[in-house]
Amino acid sequence: xxxxxxxxxxxxxxxxxxxxxxxxxxxxxxxxxxxxxxxxxxxxxxxxxxxxxxxxxxxxxxxxxxxxxxxxxxxxxxxxxxxxxxxxxxxxxxxxxxxxxxxxxxxxxxxxxxxxxxxxxxxxxxxxxxxxxxxxxxxxxxxxxxxxxxxxxxxxxxxxxxxxxxxxxxxxxxxxxxxxxxxxxxxxx
Amino acid sequence: xxxxxxxxxxxxxxxxxxxxxxxxxxxxxxxxxxxxxxxxxxxxxxxxxxxxxxxxxxxxxxxxxxxxxxxxxxx
Numbered sequence: 001x002x003x004x005x006x007x008x009x010x011x012x013x014x015x016x017x018x019x020x021x022x023x024x025x026x027x028x029x030x031x032x033x034x035x036x037x038x039x040x041x042x043x044x045x046x047x048x049x050x051x052x053x054x055x056x057x058x059x060x061x062x063x064x065x066x067x068x069x070x071x072x073x074x075x076x077x078x079x080x081x082x083x084x085x086x087x088x089x090x091x092x093x094x095x096x097x098x099x100x101x102x103x104x105x106x107x108x109x110x111x112x113x114x115x116x117x118x119x120x121x122x123x124x125x126x127x128x129x130x131x132x133x134x135x136x137x138x139x140x141x142x143x144x145x146x147x148x149x150x151x152x153x154x155x156x157x158x159x160x161x162x163x164x165x166x167x168x169x170x171x172x173x174x175x176x177x178x179x180x181x182x183x184x185x186x187x188x189x
Numbered sequence: 190x191x192x193x194x195x196x197x198x199x200x201x202x203x204x205x206x207x208x209x210x211x212x213x214x215x216x217x218x219x220x221x222x223x224x225x226x227x228x229x230x231x232x233x234x235x236x237x238x239x240x241x242x243x244x245x246x247x248x249x250x251x252x253x254x255x256x257x258x259x260x261x262x263x264x
Contacts, residue, residue, distance in 0.1 A: 067211040184225025
């Protein structure tokens with residue numbers, strides 16, 4: 001196979017990979033949209049009785065992780081491997097902090113349990129399903145970080161990094177909608 | 190943002206765009222928090238603000254444009 005043909009083949013494969021990933025995210029988003037609608041229907045003008053400051057804190061941490069994820073991808077696409085690894089490590093730390101903030105702190109401080117009516121069902125299902133995505137994102141981040149450490153990505157070929165970044169930003173986008181729905185909209189139940 | 194990777198300053202431009210988007214997200218999130226605290230019944234406004242934030246993340250961090258313009262940025 002000539003070099004030109006190989007490049008074209010890779011471009012075609014990359015375009016298909018991107019389409020496949022976005023279709024997966026689209027299908028995944030249906031579940032989150034469903035959860036969001038459930039919250040609007042069950043709680044309406046009320047919201048779970050949560051600490052708003054803590055919500056702002058974990059949201060800031062997740063947004064900051066997206067910022068560093070973007071930096072990591074840019075650094076890899078320009079061949080700066082040390083900066084890529086450094087930024088990706090920061091993303092992992094921030095992601096883990098978010099997870100601890102929601103599951104380790106917020107779940108403990110919430111004055112209701114999963115079985116305590118609509119607010120319990122809504123809050124724990126929304127944050128639980130989102131936390132599961134953050135957790136799988138952290139696993140993916142570690143795999144990509146380890147691959148990067150072993151030098152498996154190059155300026156020309158780093159689809160794994162791009163896919164991981166897009167997935168991580170998707171998790172961030174979901175939280176962008178969940179945060180006001182859980183912490184800001186309406187009066188506490 | 191239609192910036193080709195082989196341009197000499199593209200790295201700096203991408204990083205600067207990332208900083209700019211982060212600044213927008215931080216500012217809007219703070220505004221969103223204030224709206225949520227002082228006027229919780231404004232659900233529509235909070236939804237619009239969330240959609241605005243999501244737009245920036247999808248456009249500049251997730252680079253949705255790559256889906257429709259594969260020649261623009263290749264990995």
